[in-house]
Amino acid sequence: MYLENLAAKGSQDALNTLMPSITLAKEEKAADNLSEITVPSYKLYPEMDMPTISVGDYKYIGILTIPSINLELPIIDEFSYPAIKVAPARYQGSAYLNNMIICAHNYNNHFRYLIDLKPNDRIYFEDVDGNVFIYEVIDMIEITAYDGEILVSGEDSWDLSLFTCNYYNLDIRVVTRCRLIGED
Numbered sequence: 001m002y003l004e005n006l007a008a009k010g011s012q013d014a015l016n017t018l019m020p021s022i023t024l025a026k027e028e029k030a031a032d033n034l035s036e037i038t039v040p041s042y043k044l045y046p047e048m049d050m051p052t053i054s055v056g057d058y059k060y061i062g063i064l065t066i067p068s069i070n071l072e073l074p075i076i077d078e079f080s081y082p083a084i085k086v087a088p089a090r091y092q093g094s095a096y097l098n099n100m101i102i103c104a105h106n107y108n109n110h111f112r113y114l115i116d117l118k119p120n121d122r123i124y125f126e127d128v129d130g131n132v133f134i135y136e137v138i139d140m141i142e143i144t145a146y147d148g149e150i151l152v153s154g155e156d157s158w159d160l161s162l163f164t165c166n167y168y169n170l171d172i173r174v175v176t177r178c179r180l181i182g183e184d
Contacts, residue, residue: 003085008109010056010086014074017055018063018128026130040131042096050094052077053128061090062127064102064162069113075125079103084110091163095125095133098159098180106174111164115140115174123160123178135160135178142166143173150175 029038042048052059059077066072076089083089088104088111104111123135138158143150145165159180166172 004107004109007085007087007105007107011073011109014055014058014060014087015063015072018053018060018074021053022063022126022128022130025128029130040129042127042129042131046094046096048096050077050090050096051128058083058086060087060128062095062125064088065124065126066117066121067124068118068121069116071113073104073110075102088162095127095131095160100125100159101161101163104162104164106164106167111162111174112167114162114164114176115167117176123162123176125160132184133160133180134182134184136181137176138179139177141175141177143175145171145173147173 050061052061054060055074060074061077062075064071064073064075074087076083076087079089079091084103084105088102091101091103093099093101106112117137117140119137119139121137123137125133125135127133158177160178162176162178163173166174
């Protein structure tokens with residue numbers, strides 16, 4: 001319970017720092033669009049690194065929002081076991097290349113309730129530049145802790161995958177597979 005409370009505080013602190021920065025980025029982008037039509041950098045250069053904002057010891061790439069389970073979380077740029085004690089982290093991939101995988105602990109305030117998602121539920125990822133990617137849940141699967149290759153293999157890759165340990169069996173991973181349905 002102590003680690004879970006610490007993670008909740010760390011995630012909330014990061015959100016409180018990220019949200020004003022993302023709002024400012026969106027306002028600047030809107031002001032630029034008044035004078036001319038611009039194409040976001042990630043569309044011109046999809047293989048570019050995702051921009052980050054540093055908060056404390058970690059760099060964050062954006063905010064993940066899942067309305068159906070009342071979840072809003074900052075996403076750390078790079079997976080590590082210490083990092084996911086604070087917030088979910090990008091395990092691999094990029095929103096710009098439609099192959100992002102995000103991992104988190106099964107804490108109540110992190111990915112504990114992924115298992116409650118249903119097909120067609122919406123998931124939103126907003127990068128630190130204010131670009132919003134809208135996903136739809138397509139499939140929920142469970143894999144063993146040793147089947148991680150399924151997450152990253154080419155034939156089974158998805159636009160967005162979220163995963164965590166099963167709350168009741170830590171040898172099982174709950175995986176949510178999503179497809180991109182829009183960008184804002």
